[in-house]
Amino acid sequence: MDATRSGTRRMLRRLVMGLAAFCTLTTAQDSYDAVYNDIGSLPCVRLLNATGAIGCQSLNAASGVLYRTDTLADIQHFASDHDLKNKYTVVMPYWLLTSSNVETLRSTDKLSAIIAVVNGTDAAHTVAARPATINSPDSKCPNCEFGLYANTPNQYQWNPTGTDLLSQQFDFPIYALNTMDDRNIMSYNAVIQAVNINRFKGYSSYPLKSLQFHSFMWAAQDTGTCLRKGWCTPVGGASVWSTPSLNISSSDNKPIVVISAAMDSRSLFHDLTLGVESSITGMVTVLAVAEALSRSSIPLDTMQKHILYTLFTAEAWGFSGSQRFVQDISSPVNCIKPPASGSGCTYPFFSDLDFQHINPANIDIILEAGQVGGITSPAGGSPTLYAHIDNLQPTASAALLTQIVQVGSGALGNTTTPPATNAAVPVQAANGDGTQRGLPPSSAMSFLKARATIPTVVLTDYQKQMSSFTSQDLDDTWDPVNTVNAIQQAASVISKTAWMQAQGVSDATLMTPAQQQAIGSIQVNVQLVQDLLLCLTRNYSCPLIDGYLNVTASPSPPTRLPHYAGTLYSQSQPFSIFAWNFLANVTSVKGVTQNATGVPPPQVTGCSSRSETVQCTSDQFCVGDQCIQTMTRYHDAFGVGLGMAEDNSYFIKDASKPTWTESTWDPVGLRLFDVTSPGSQGGELAAGIVLTIVSIVLVVFGRRFLKKTLKVD
Ligand SMILES: *[C@@H]1O[C@H](CO)[C@@H](O)[C@H](O)[C@H]1NC(C)=O
Ligand SMILES: *[C@@H]1O[C@H](CO)[C@@H](O)[C@H](O)[C@H]1NC(C)=O
Ligand SMILES: *[C@@H]1O[C@H](CO)[C@@H](O)[C@H](O)[C@H]1NC(C)=O
Ligand SMILES: *[C@@H]1O[C@H](CO)[C@@H](O)[C@H](O)[C@H]1NC(C)=O
Ligand SMILES: *[C@@H]1O[C@H](CO)[C@@H](O)[C@H](O)[C@H]1NC(C)=O
Ligand SMILES: *[C@@H]1O[C@H](CO)[C@@H](O)[C@H](O)[C@H]1NC(C)=O
Numbered sequence: 001m002d003a004t005r006s007g008t009r010r011m012l013r014r015l016v017m018g019l020a021a022f023c024t025l026t027t028a029q030d031s032y033d034a035v036y037n038d039i040g041s042l043p044c045v046r047l048l049n050a051t052g053a054i055g056c057q058s059l060n061a062a063s064g065v066l067y068r069t070d071t072l073a074d075i076q077h078f079a080s081d082h083d084l085k086n087k088y089t090v091v092m093p094y095w096l097l098t099s100s101n102v103e104t105l106r107s108t109d110k111l112s113a114i115i116a117v118v119n120g121t122d123a124a125h126t127v128a129a130r131p132a133t134i135n136s137p138d139s140k141c142p143n144c145e146f147g148l149y150a151n152t153p154n155q156y157q158w159n160p161t162g163t164d165l166l167s168q169q170f171d172f173p174i175y176a177l178n179t180m181d182d183r184n185i186m187s188y189n190a191v192i193q194a195v196n197i198n199r200f201k202g203y204s205s206y207p208l209k210s211l212q213f214h215s216f217m218w219a220a221q222d223t224g225t226c227l228r229k230g231w232c233t234p235v236g237g238a239s240v241w242s243t244p245s246l247n248i249s250s251s252d253n254k255p256i257v258v259i260s261a262a263m264d265s266r267s268l269f270h271d272l273t274l275g276v277e278s279s280i281t282g283m284v285t286v287l288a289v290a291e292a293l294s295r296s297s298i299p300l301d302t303m304q305k306h307i308l309y310t311l312f313t314a315e316a317w318g319f320s321g322s323q324r325f326v327q328d329i330s331s332p333v334n335c336i337k338p339p340a341s342g343s344g345c346t347y348p349f350f351s352d353l354d355f356q357h358i359n360p361a362n363i364d365i366i367l368e369a370g371q372v373g374g375i376t377s378p379a380g381g382s383p384t385l386y387a388h389i390d391n392l393q394p395t396a397s398a399a400l401l402t403q404i405v406q407v408g409s410g411a412l413g414n415t416t417t418p419p420a421t422n423a424a425v426p427v428q429a430a431n432g433d434g435t436q437r438g439l440p441p442s443s444a445m446s447f448l449k450a451r452a453t454i455p456t457v458v459l460t461d462y463q464k465q466m467s468s469f470t471s472q473d474l475d476d477t478w479d480p481v482n483t484v485n486a487i488q489q490a491a492s493v494i495s496k497t498a499w500m501q502a503q504g505v506s507d508a509t510l511m512t513p514a515q516q517q518a519i520g521s522i523q524v525n526v527q528l529v530q531d532l533l534l535c536l537t538r539n540y541s542c543p544l545i546d547g548y549l550n551v552t553a554s555p556s557p558p559t560r561l562p563h564y565a566g567t568l569y570s571q572s573q574p575f576s577i578f579a580w581n582f583l584a585n586v587t588s589v590k591g592v593t594q595n596a597t598g599v600p601p602p603q604v605t606g607c608s609s610r611s612e613t614v615q616c617t618s619d620q621f622c623v624g625d626q627c628i629q630t631m632t633r634y635h636d637a638f639g640v641g642l643g644m645a646e647d648n649s650y651f652i653k654d655a656s657k658p659t660w661t662e663s664t665w666d667p668v669g670l671r672l673f674d675v676t677s678p679g680s681q682g683g684e685l686a687a688g689i690v691l692t693i694v695s696i697v698l699v700v701f702g703r704r705f706l707k708k709t710l711k712v713d
């Protein structure tokens, strides 16, 4: 046990170090401001799998005269205008960045780069302010090639608006402009001002403003090639699992109720990825469920079944987090090289081994929160939640489906009626229209691939079609009424269903009077839902997160942080760190507050604020400045098609499974300069550099270096 605990701590330390490094980088970077006109730049980068590459790459420094297109007609005009004799950097609104428009531009031979204007989350960019029609850049069935129905003919296409832009390969730079913070507003202003000058001059009267890019990606071809050369790193991060049952063991024969969601999302520009509807709404739901259940008047660890929360990362990349978790809990660990000190295993590498307490055969039901933001509902309308079940083994989940719809209807008597604010969010069976579509893309599929008969319900706000914001850079905001109501209802339904299930109650009408009384203690905290939405999107340095991680004490407190999974062991995992702390706190509180005499044990506080004098015992963790005991752990997440060799290098183990890696890349730079004549295309030849813009992207820039410093063992 001891060894395992210190391993988890080492993992935590590594993650916290990552966060610290993130903050240090930010500070170091601030000193650049005096020297350069330092602005943010948000690149599209190169990713690779076993058979190819996606995203952007330019082998040479590209440069082009800035050209503005605001409409489709502008793009067509650009393509057909034979007076345009330069190479151009085309500036366009994000929603014009479609496969066909990019193809139109590329085929002109006049294109050197694209800048897409994606405006950030602020008061002016509410749901209502978004363009009326929008398409998801993901595929028509995201990750379905790795899902439960991969081998089923005619599997249902959940994302019909998908343009598949994300899986295309571009051999020129694409950058985003976003007004999300001061640095990026400077960048936005500089580029927009320059392109407007060019437009004013009709793109013909020199000097014209030109932009040069450096965005060299090291990796070429595919994952196998780049891993051999050491030019890429697996896409991945740290999933988090947690249970109020400190004593959970693989041999206790106690069924497990799994409550799950994804933590990460993807989009073209990783630094912009938020995925509010795509994944944050599900994550918030699970955190709100854990908080609501922690207030159960019947202690959770005394129930007939265990409750297990799982928050998976790298799910947007072939369900990497959930597939690896299921794979690891399903196979015995043969630790060939135990660590010299501490816990986990050096080879095969595991940062923690406590997942062995979870017996996959004991998994009894799965409740998953998918997209539940209610953002797609018609303007003015209120959302509906749909409960989806598998259509290959429909009888396995039939009873659970009935139960969740029953709970959602508020028909459990007055103690379980949802508060009036969300009474209007109905819960319906997704197959209520007689069509069996099966499960939408979800982490639950990874469990069902291992054992198809686990009763499973995935709750979403759509019946037939995922949000068109799926995997969008514009998926950065929510509806202040509908989204909060929908999440509250989803969390309420999941927590009450899980609570009844954990007590072995499958029909609400069979609850004992004591149970009917006790279920009233499970109420979702609406304020918490609102706080979580803000903290996970706009401002990481919010009071809720600050209570755990003291983020505002950092020299430059982080605000909007991306929800792209990142690269394995090389990047800070701020949302995993927060989820770990939050779940550790809410799963530990109940059940240890008093002993047999009814006297609460002394609470040891100060382990963080006075760490020199206050130290937790070896079976405890310091969470929110308090020493607690918890069964909350990180779990490494990366494609199950990849393996890690004894020397810590990676290799392709199974090319038919997810093998996503991200290319290593050099610091990204942009330079704005004047072009005096059509002859002077090369950036270096250009006379009169008026403005040098050097951009170093936080974290991303540090990837190569952090990798070296943070890689353990
Ligand atoms: C982006 O934001 C700026 C400032 O809020 C605004 O002036 C501009 O019109 C926006 N651009 C787009 C394409 O939405
Ligand atoms: C690699 O990615 C491309 C683009 O998404 C896809 O078409 C291809 O099937 C993937 N290959 C594998 C082995 O997953
Ligand atoms: C957990 O295990 C400890 C030590 O074995 C025991 O004292 C405690 O009662 C157990 N708790 C539960 C809820 O089973
Ligand atoms: C719930 O119902 C019981 C009996 O039907 C009643 O005594 C109680 O007052 C009700 N509680 C509320 C909050 O309406
Ligand atoms: C983030 O929240 C903190 C604490 O509430 C506040 O001081 C700070 O100004 C906020 N930052 C932004 C960018 O909203
Ligand atoms: C209960 O906790 C109190 C405070 O820590 C302690 O003094 C007391 O001995 C404990 N009683 C039992 C039965 O463990």
Ligand SMILES: *[C@@H]1O[C@H](CO)[C@@H](O)[C@H](O)[C@H]1NC(C)=O
Pocket (backbone or CB within 6 Å): 550, 553, 608, 609, 610, 625
């Ligand atoms: C937060 O950080 C500040 C400055 O480093 C420190 O004084 C304070 O004690 C910290 N608080 C906690 C709860 O760790």
Ligand SMILES: *[C@@H]1O[C@H](CO)[C@@H](O)[C@H](O)[C@H]1NC(C)=O
Pocket (backbone or CB within 6 Å): 294, 544, 547, 548, 585, 586, 589, 623, 624, 625
């Ligand atoms: C931990 O949970 C308790 C009970 O839910 C709450 O009162 C406390 O504020 C939480 N700790 C932090 C640091 O948020």
